[in-house]
Amino acid sequence: MNATMRRVVIGTAAVSMALSMAACGKAGDKKDDSGSSSSGGGSKTIGLLLPDSVTARYEKFDHPLFDAKVKELCADCKVEYANAAGDAAKQAQQVSSMITKGVKVIVISAQDSAAIKSSIQTAVNKGIKVVAYDRLAQGPVSAYVSFDNVKVGELQGQALVDALGSKAKKSKIVMINGDDADPNAGQFKEGAHKALDGKVDIAYEQSGLWKDSVAAQKMKAAITQLGAKKIAGVYSANDGMAGGIATTLKGAGISGIPLTGQDAELAGIQRIIAGTQSSTVYKAFKPEADAAAQLAVNLLEGKDIKSLATTTQTSKSGDKVPSQLLTPVSVTKANIKDTVLKDKVYTVQDICTAEFAKACKAAGLQ
Template sequence: MNATMRRVVIGTVAASMAVTLAACGKAGDKKSSDNSSSSSSGSKTGSIGLLLPDSVTTRYEKFDKPYFEAKVKQLCSGCDVQYANANANATTQAQQVSTMITKGVKVIVISAQDSAAIKSSIQQAVDKGIKVVAYDRLAQGPVSAYVSFDNVKVGELQGQALLTALGSKATKSSKIVMINGDDNDPNAGQFKKGAHSVLDGKVNIAYEQSGLWKDTVAAQKMSAAITQLGAKNIAGVYSANDGMAGGIATTLKGAGISGIPLTGQDAELAAIQRIVSGTQSATVYKAFKPEAEAAATLAVDLLQGKSISSLATSTQTSGSGDKVPSQLLTPVSVTKANIKDTVVKDGLYTVAQICTTQYASACKAAGLQ
């Protein structure tokens, strides 16, 4: 090979190496870019804490938790959910927030057992850079978002259901027993406000107490109301939720009181069965799946640094004065007439689950079988 040809070959090899190195460099750059993309706001992963208030209310463990976890997994396959239940103990829930902080979660979704007591714990989480979403109950403190139903509307639906069930007996002299939720839960005040806006001036709220969201407490309050007012003088009962309505229904039965309206909330299976059998007149259905999925979507978006303005389109003010971007869903009143078109249609319960042997004849009469 002569000198001229050797120079040509060497030059060609050098150029080829340069191209190869450049290509390797670009591939490396692309890989680096991909890695950067995987940690960008659109695909960031991490742990999300879910803290629910109690296990007495059946919805939380049976519906909210699995719906929330499934939606998080759908939106962020690399995210995981750390779960804890306060079992109706505010101190326990505060400890659970501390545990979530230690675990390094990026977002905490919390349904506060006590909205005021949890404020300092929420502040601690936010100080560590953790975003907090208030779920179903608006906790105090610097929360980033809130998802729930229109709680005043819930109370209005309950009040109207009671009046409708009373019919011609809805007079200013009709004595109504009102068992509200826990005063430490801001939702309870909103339910109460909505119910009073409908009932005041149309019936006589002759006895009103808090049932603390506990069936046992509500049963005791109902017993006290019967003693104070007389069994024959009670025209109807407002119960702020289905759990308490269960305790109230038992007390009414024990006192030989039947055929009077009794409200509720949460569309628990036992409440639907009571409605079918006539021992409860109505409940309020707050579809668990869209609420849980909305909370999961907010949590993932906050974790990934995305804007939540298109989801949280309204603002609610908490007990601590914080203005919180909020997503409020629409509740639905459920009576015997629309069980099939609400909780059955949505797949919350099947007819078979509602219409067990005990309720078979009542279901048939209600058109469910």
Template sequence: MNAISRRLVVGSAVITLALTMAACGKAGDKSGSSDDKGKTIGLLLPDTVTARYERFDRPLITKKVQELCSDCKVQYDNAAGDAAKQAQQVSSMIAKGVKVLILDAQDAVGIKSSVQAAVDKGIKVVAYDRLAQGPVSAYVSYDNEKVGELQGQALLDAMGSAATPQSKIVMINGDDADPNAAEFKAGAHKILDGKVTVAYEQSGLWKDTVANQKVQAAITSVGKANIKGVYSANDTMAGGIATALKANNISVPLTGQDADLTAIQRILAGVQSSTVYKAAKPEAEATAEIAVDLLQGKDFKSVADTTKKSGSLNIVPSKLLAAVSVTKANVKDTVLADGTYTAGQICTADYATACKENGIK
């Protein structure tokens, strides 16, 4: 083969290889092409101590996104309760080229500059469960003040005739960095004020250990015989509170929120009087639908059918769902009927008797 022929063969091979590589890129290879990045949705959740996030929210959102957009990818990370870490995760999502970011803020105020940085790069931000400050495109959650009202009413109902203006209760609220905590608190006070006396009120930071310590302090301050009920803003903290109450031989109504499996078990056993069930599936699926609509440039207002003003005064298209109070009386009609848990999951050996007494099988 002469030199000219060799050059023709080599040139032809290079062109063929280039065309082949281009064709592979267009076929949707997941190696990080610009086409691939264009169909990536980021998902950032705030902590690992709240059972629902890893158990329900993450898999439900991921599944729904992939049902609606088969070639979309979901990039996931969890802040593990660290606001600074979550800010770094937003920066990482920006660098990875996500086009939509679903964000459940660990610190709704502190994350504002990160939200702005993402939006400045053309990323649409969907606030999930907690309304982050900054120019978010949409927000999906439950009506959080009404959640607080449900909690307050459930506590009064459980207290029965002991619910008098002189009766002293303890309130353990959520983390002040979470805007939902303020709404739960406001809703609960709307129901409780004037009906009972809030003798001790502190933040438990959504942590069972902190809530336990706060209730121990409340027992010292108020006196164990004087505490007639305990408001806990969520089930994680209720677990720590229940331990403190048991250690001091105190048996009083105790609220919660999130319908954690352990909370359902405590309710059936008579250790916790109520929780609030915020079904993860409708919240997760509405969020995924909005995220995919934003990715594809579609109108999402049929899903986000109301608005909410954020702490930064942004008016945000929103979807606010209705929650349900759960007691012994309706465990079967809520978390069991919805398939959130099976009877087998609830009725472990330690709770077999409680399940039988409450008709759970």
């Protein structure tokens, strides 16, 4: 055999051996049902799916706080994040994308708790654990972390009653609730009615769909129906809608009446300082995000969650879900220092911009 022939034979043998080894490697590198590689211990990826970008807390607090806690608990874990931007169909697509990426745990705040049920079932069928975050999604979720949402509604309703004082029994109230697709909205409403029924006259009640523009339209309709002078107070299920309502009240020449909210958004806190909103409900973002991250990491690592999820909630699909419920706090002008400022959610500088400087000084914040 000449030298040229020998090189060809050796080269061919080397290629053949490389192909054979590659084929063996591919055969051994099996994919599990989630679509991720099952070799090397599998994926350590957690998916975080939040419902909208209109509610300020999700992008400003929940997402970065969750990320930070996961990294603290699991240095080699990765968080895949997506926001549904208020679109239930988009969120379903995001669940599918998470499955394709091979995540092992999905933490989801459902845009529509019923619509997402089939997507959750698909994920669970692929061996993925699902944690319901802030909103109890339907389907076979492994854990749920939120606040006592009935209590949130009670705090809102009681804050309205307290603000009305002795005028409460004679007062006509407008009630703007959240979106019925969100299971929390029903619990807020339930709690609010516990505090309000028999103490005020709820003369107009509608859903604002968690949208400031819709809430503003409903408030305008209530003013037309009841008359501006007949409205003594407004229950708004969150701060976002309270913003639209406050604008409508101002446009109608209505001032000095109590208006509730929820989420302790910066704009809501500033309205409280200015006197155009009377209260909000502070649901501390960090404890909730931290709790969700701990549940997710425990589920990822196959650890027990009984010490974390110490109670049970039943979803509208009938699933009994191990749950961790945190305690909400009512916020008025009197305790801003002891809540959102103390917890460093905002600084005095954040709240007391030029527009609110005079009101902040009067409130003792400057």
